[in-house]
Amino acid sequence: MNVRKCWNYAAAYEASSVHFTMANKTLIISAPGKVILHGEHAVVHGKVALAVSLNLKTYLRLQPCPDQKVQLNLPNINVHLSWKPAALQFLQSAIDVTDVLTPKAPNQEQMDQLRRFAGIPEGSTDTESLSILCFLYLYGAISTRNGQMPNMDILIWSELPIGAGLGSSAAYCVCLATALLSASGAITWPVPQEYNSTRWSEDELELINKWAFQGEKLIHGNPSGVDNAVGTWGGILRYHAGKIVPLYRVPTLRILLTNTKVPRSTKVLVAGVKDKLNKLPSIIKPVLDSIDAISCECERVLAAIASSNAIDENYSILEELIDINQHHLNVIGVGHSSLDRLCQITATYGLHSKLTGAGGGGCGLTLLRPDTSHSVVEAATQALKDFGYDCWETVIGGSGVSLHSPFSLPKDIFQILCNAKNCQ
């Protein structure tokens, strides 16, 4: 791997006790959430998944900390922490990552040390604990290389619903990995004229993706890697056993997303499927094989639609695949009555839905045909909202991890990330 050294950054670093001086620039990064069309859960067991980036994003703002501390602000979950670098000194010996180009996951002993330091009880899977442990691990593994204990002020805020199947954990990890790798000089510290675009080389994106995957392991236990791949590269991807293939022959899809608002944890659901597979392999394995076949068939049909072939018939196949997969997901134990209701409500409008992401509540997707009328979408949306669900038509397939100028952000996001007090 040829990861570029950021020489300007290194010079600034040498000349200053502040790790990422760079003329005290603020770095703003975003990573998108994702929608899994087909293959959730099966992908953890080596099957194919098709996933696409979402126009809802997580944003990270990184800046030097004026009072020489390490600060972590996570306003979505009301976490505001601050450490003196000396208090984090133990991370250097505890997380012994000798080569930042070779990402590793924490072992049990390291996890125990991090947990004890943060005062998090063993086995705790609450939102705050996972986010803090993930930060401490990535900071310790990436930022403290070369014996440094850099001060920094990090704020991460998301427009994604958290814990709802749209990949907020991966977007969180991609943003953190990108910021920490940039600040440590392992990947390019982007220069101002590169704002509003992805300016990392393919090797750098690979390194971001690999570190984000280590973070996902901490949050999910046993992730497939599909979510962090979409968060890093964006677009529509076919993911199979770590192999990422961008798909180009795909029509513009219209998708309605519904958040049932039923909370659930990906970690718990993924572990549940593994248990079922271990307990009843001859029953569950064929279901995972069938989900694999659904993803492959969906890819074929999307390519056929993109070539303008028999649109109506091919949409009928897509709808049937959605229905079958939703049944399979129920069989492997990741359904929920809130999702069944979503499928029933949309069916009354002739629309087909399935859960997306880990299931157990969270979000479902509904496929709209190119000619599904506005009035049908409105009526279905209203019926779902009447049930207390959030429902919106999405824009999918946008860019992956990106860099932003504070002043080109949408006003509301600018205000959250860069109020006058926080932004330099």
Ligand SMILES: Nc1ncnc2c1ncn2[C@@H]1O[C@H](COP(=O)(O)OP(=O)(O)O)[C@@H](O)[C@H]1O
């Ligand atoms: N913006 C955020 N701020 C803090 N933590 C976050 C944020 N986004 C995601 N997380 C972490 O990711 C976890 C949710 O991940 P997960 O259960 O995989 O659901 P999903 O990825 O579908 O949103 C949260 O419990 C939290 O630890």
Ligand SMILES: C[C@@](O)(CCOP(=O)(O)O)CC(=O)O
């Ligand atoms: C269930 C799974 O396939 C997707 C989980 O996505 P999410 O965390 O629910 O957004 C797990 C994985 O692929 O790592």
Ligand SMILES: [Mg+2]
């Ligand atoms: Mg997740």
